[in-house]
Amino acid sequence: MFGICNLAVIPLRHEASDKSEIVSQVLFGEHFGILEKHNQWYKIKLQYDNYEGWIDSKQMQLISESSYQNLTDDTIILNADLIEYITGSNNLMLPIPLGASLSFLNHHDINKDNYEFEGSKTSGKKNKNNLIKTSFMYLNAPYLWGGKTPFGIDCSGFTQMVYKLNGHHLLRDASQQATQGEALSFIEESEPGDLAFFDNDEGAIIHVGIIMDDNYIIHASGKVRIDRIDHLGIFNTETNKHTHKLRVIKKII
Numbered sequence: 577m578f579g580i581c582n583l584a585v586i587p588l589r590h591e592a593s594d595k596s597e598i599v600s601q602v603l604f605g606e607h608f609g610i611l612e613k614h615n616q617w618y619k620i621k622l623q624y625d626n627y628e629g630w631i632d633s634k635q636m637q638l639i640s641e642s643s644y645q646n647l648t649d650d651t652i653i654l655n656a657d658l659i660e661y662i663t664g665s666n667n668l669m670l671p672i673p674l675g676a677s678l679s680f681l682n683h684h685d686i687n688k689d690n691y692e693f694e695g696s697k698t699s700g701k702k703n704k705n706n707l708i709k710t711s712f713m714y715l716n717a718p719y720l721w722g723g724k725t726p727f728g729i730d731c732s733g734f735t736q737m738v739y740k741l742n743g744h745h746l747l748r749d750a751s752q753q754a755t756q757g758e759a760l761s762f763i764e765e766s767e768p769g770d771l772a773f774f775d776n777d778e779g780a781i782i783h784v785g786i787i788m789d790d791n792y793i794i795h796a797s798g799k800v801r802i803d804r805i806d807h808l809g810i811f812n813t814e815t816n817k818h819t820h821k822l823r824v825i826k827k828i829i
């Protein structure tokens with residue numbers, strides 16, 4: 577079985593319960609395979625990053641295997657504004673967030689509500705220099721564990737979405753993203769758009785941010801914010817303390 581998200585954003589949970597931890601979110605237009613069913617819940621695997629979790633079956637639309645494959649083969653087209661509207665039959669207006677997928681609109685076997693979109697779109701690979709410009713669209717977005725939108729986002733959701741909007745693929749969690757790309761020896765070797773990863777006392781990667789010019793970093797911690805970075809880690813000028821311990825800097829593109 578296969579499905580697609582037909583709401584603005586839905587929670588992807590660790591277990592099949594409304595009380596369960598939200599591990600990520602599924603944005604409008606994202607498609608997935610269905611691995612198993614438990615009562616009203618489906619365990620799914622997102623096509624984009626193979627991330628798994630449980631969603632309420634009332635918050636999605638079933639699609640055929642051929643539709644799933646056609647979407648997978650299609651060029652990814654995304655909403656490029658903070659929030660936009662999809663219009664459909666019966667005067668329906670559905671708000672969708674930045675990064676929502678619009679690829680299915682041309683697939684009449686999926687787009688049964690005759691959704692149309694007249695807003696700004698983005699598609700294809702962008703220059704690395706555009707990553708910082710995109711990251712500013714999330715500035716001051718509140719931190720939300722598992723979040724992927726400007727209304728709530730976590731550190732790796734932030735980096736994944738910034739890269740996705742520029743046509744570059746990142747995995748979902750910081751520890752997974754840390755397996756991608758080429759490690760740099762020094763901060764001085766980094767360029768704007770490279771990723772910095774941070775670990776805890778046990779050595780586990782727990783945080784990620786995007787390197788900017790002049791030893792600054794933009795990352796999600798409390799909110800999406802800009803701080804200083806040095807060879808020790810992230811330095812918060814408001815508290816005059818280091819908040820995250822640097823592990824490695826990776827060049828992804």
